[in-house]
Amino acid sequence: MERYEIRLSGSGGQGLLLGGIILAEGAINDGRNSVQTQSYGPEARGGASKSEVIISSEEIDFPKVRNCDILLSLTQKAYDEYNEGLKEDGILIVDSSVNAVKSGNIKIYSIPIIDSAVKDLGKPMVTNIVALGVLVEITKVISKESLEKAVLERVPKGTEELNRKALAKGYEIANKLM
Amino acid sequence: MKSKARLMQGNEACVEGAIAAGMRFYAGYPITPSTEIAELSAERLPLVGGRFMQMEDEIGGMAAIIGASLTGAKSMTATSGPGFSLKQENIGYASIAEVPCVIVNVQRGGPSTGMPTSPAQGEIMQARWGTHGDHPVIALTPSSVRETFDLTIKAFNFAEKYRTPVILLMDEVIGHMREKVQLPDPSEIEIIDRKRPDCSSEEYLPYEADNDLVPPMADFGTGYRYHVTGLVHDETGFPSNSTAVADKLIRRLSNKIEIHRDEIESWEEENTEDAEVLILSYGCVARSSKSAMNILRERGIKAGTFRPITIWPFPEKRLRELAAKVKTIVVPEMNLGQLVLEVERICGCNAKIEKLNKVSCEIIYPEEIVSKIEEVL
Numbered sequence: 001m002e003r004y005e006i007r008l009s010g011s012g013g014q015g016l017l018l019g020g021i022i023l024a025e026g027a028i029n030d031g032r033n034s035v036q037t038q039s040y041g042p043e044a045r046g047g048a049s050k051s052e053v054i055i056s057s058e059e060i061d062f063p064k065v066r067n068c069d070i071l072l073s074l075t076q077k078a079y080d081e082y083n084e085g086l087k088e089d090g091i092l093i094v095d096s097s098v099n100a101v102k103s104g105n106i107k108i109y110s111i112p113i114i115d116s117a118v119k120d121l122g123k124p125m126v127t128n129i130v131a132l133g134v135l136v137e138i139t140k141v142i143s144k145e146s147l148e149k150a151v152l153e154r155v156p157k158g159t160e161e162l163n164r165k166a167l168a169k170g171y172e173i174a175n176k177l178m
Numbered sequence: 179m180k181s182k183a184r185l186m187q188g189n190e191a192c193v194e195g196a197i198a199a200g201m202r203f204y205a206g207y208p209i210t211p212s213t214e215i216a217e218l219s220a221e222r223l224p225l226v227g228g229r230f231m232q233m234e235d236e237i238g239g240m241a242a243i244i245g246a247s248l249t250g251a252k253s254m255t256a257t258s259g260p261g262f263s264l265k266q267e268n269i270g271y272a273s274i275a276e277v278p279c280v281i282v283n284v285q286r287g288g289p290s291t292g293m294p295t296s297p298a299q300g301e302i303m304q305a306r307w308g309t310h311g312d313h314p315v316i317a318l319t320p321s322s323v324r325e326t327f328d329l330t331i332k333a334f335n336f337a338e339k340y341r342t343p344v345i346l347l348m349d350e351v352i353g354h355m356r357e358k359v360q361l362p363d364p365s366e367i368e369i370i371d372r373k374r375p376d377c378s379s380e381e382y383l384p385y386e387a388d389n390d391l392v393p394p395m396a397d398f399g400t401g402y403r404y405h406v407t408g409l410v411h412d413e414t415g416f417p418s419n420s421t422a423v424a425d426k427l428i429r430r431l432s433n434k435i436e437i438h439r440d441e442i443e444s445w446e447e448e449n450t451e452d453a454e455v456l457i458l459s460y461g462c463v464a465r466s467s468k469s470a471m472n473i474l475r476e477r478g479i480k481a482g483t484f485r486p487i488t489i490w491p492f493p494e495k496r497l498r499e500l501a502a503k504v505k506t507i508v509v510p511e512m513n514l515g516q517l518v519l520e521v522e523r524i525c526g527c528n529a530k531i532e533k534l535n536k537v538s539c540e541i542i543y544p545e546e547i548v549s550k551i552e553e554v555l
């Protein structure tokens with residue numbers, strides 16, 4: 001049975017909740033099932049937040065991540081709090097600012113996601129979209145066409161071009177490291 | 179035609195279901211994790227000719243939907259634990275005054291303000307006995323996004339049909355979870371509207387029940403003037419101190435649900451034909467139970483699941499039948515043991531009943547249910 005458990009973690013306000021929704025919608029565009037859940041503290045900004053997505057070709061009963069295949073962490077705090085449960089052979093994608101501990105056969109990709117959004121694109125608000133580009137380029141968990149369609153259906157009108165650029169940036173910086 | 183499959187949140191499905199059922203009035207005071215229900219109702223209602231009203235608190239929200247319903251508008255409010263406590267007095271008012279309305283409680287960790295963003299199932303007994311006095315209750319509990327849509331419609335239908343407040347008991351997991359759903363074509367949805375009087379306003383006795391024990395209900399503002407009170411009242415709606423009137427009224431309120439149990443009760447069961455151990459759960463935990471059942475079956479343990487969809491009234495007859503067949507019933511709940519009390523009452527000594535309780539405000543994991551069962555078998 002093909003089933004992927006994905007956890008996106010970072011700081012509240014980085015847009016990872018929306019990131020999880022887009023990823024789950026991308027999976028539906030691919031014709032598969034998906035469930036997205038979230039966990040966050042009472043604060044609206046800051047703190048550690050996570051958005052979890054399960055993608056499967058079958059029915060999804062238990063909706064939370066237990067054996068995480070793919071973990072994305074954009075901040076140290078989120079990494080420290082949510083790295084438990086990553087599979088022995090899982091994929092860990094972290095922002096370059098995060099110190100990740102190597103263990104088992106976990107593949108670690110340390111990528112300047114935040115810097116690319118802030119410095120290269122000049123728009124911190126597309127950090128989540130850059131991160132999705134990176135994640136999909138590395139893991140191929142959904143198709144790029146489905147991802148792009150899902151992104152464009154969710155982002156505010158007038159920002160389509162910027163978000164396309166953010167996705168391309170994500171693909172590009174992931175490719176440099178692969 | 180069915181709608182296109184799309185990702186939808188549980189709270190969103192509740193609003194979609196409410197609109198489909200004919201909700202035209204929402205009043206409330208937003209509270210996590212039910213806030214999206216208020217937000218989306220505010221967005222959607224004006225587009226269908228309805229009204230949204232943010233009240234000063236949850237008590238006001240409950241009062242407002244009672245008032246709106248008396249004018250004929252299908253009405254709903256949504257809240258979480260602290261607000262559910264505040265609404266209790268007016269839920270009793272709706273109950274004795276027989277005003278149809280839907281109250282959604284997206285359960286979070288309690289008591290008091292507890293854990294606002296985390297799930298729990300602490301209001302099972304409050305849903306039954308939260309307001310004082312003997313009163314009928316219908317409470318439905320969904321365990322998926324699509325089911326939230328369906329049960330919201332059912333909640334409105336029951337409220338209208340039996341003139342009673344109906345509680346939709348959700349939890350944070352189901353309320354905030356997004357999953358792939360396909361909504362039915364509107365033509366496939368059964369919508370029930372309250373009975374209205376077919377006599378003239380002069381002849382109308384507002385609390386004179388038909389054979390189904392439910393009195394026809396006139397809309398305020400249509401010329402049918404009558405008195406509505408939380409006091410015990412006779413057929414005219416005016417208060418009464420008569421012991422006979424009190425006895426008749428309280429018994430009728432309770433019996434109008436009791437005699438329709440077969441129409442109201444619903445549940446879902448899986449692998450019960452040969453089950454030796456039955457996992458009985460509801461809401462988000464039912465999803466854990468299903469995963470647990472599959473793991474146990476792979477290990478050669480004959481496990482089945484039973485999920486009450488109406489937790490009140492509880493599908494008592496069916497559970498009693500199953501209790502005679504299975505050896506053990508495990509009841510995982512995100513509380514310290516609430517619905518298990520009802521299960522124990524119903525099953526008596528027919529089966530061994532084991533509790534599995536979690537109050538850390540996170541969902542029960544399938545592995546926890548599996549371990550429990552392997553331990554007790």
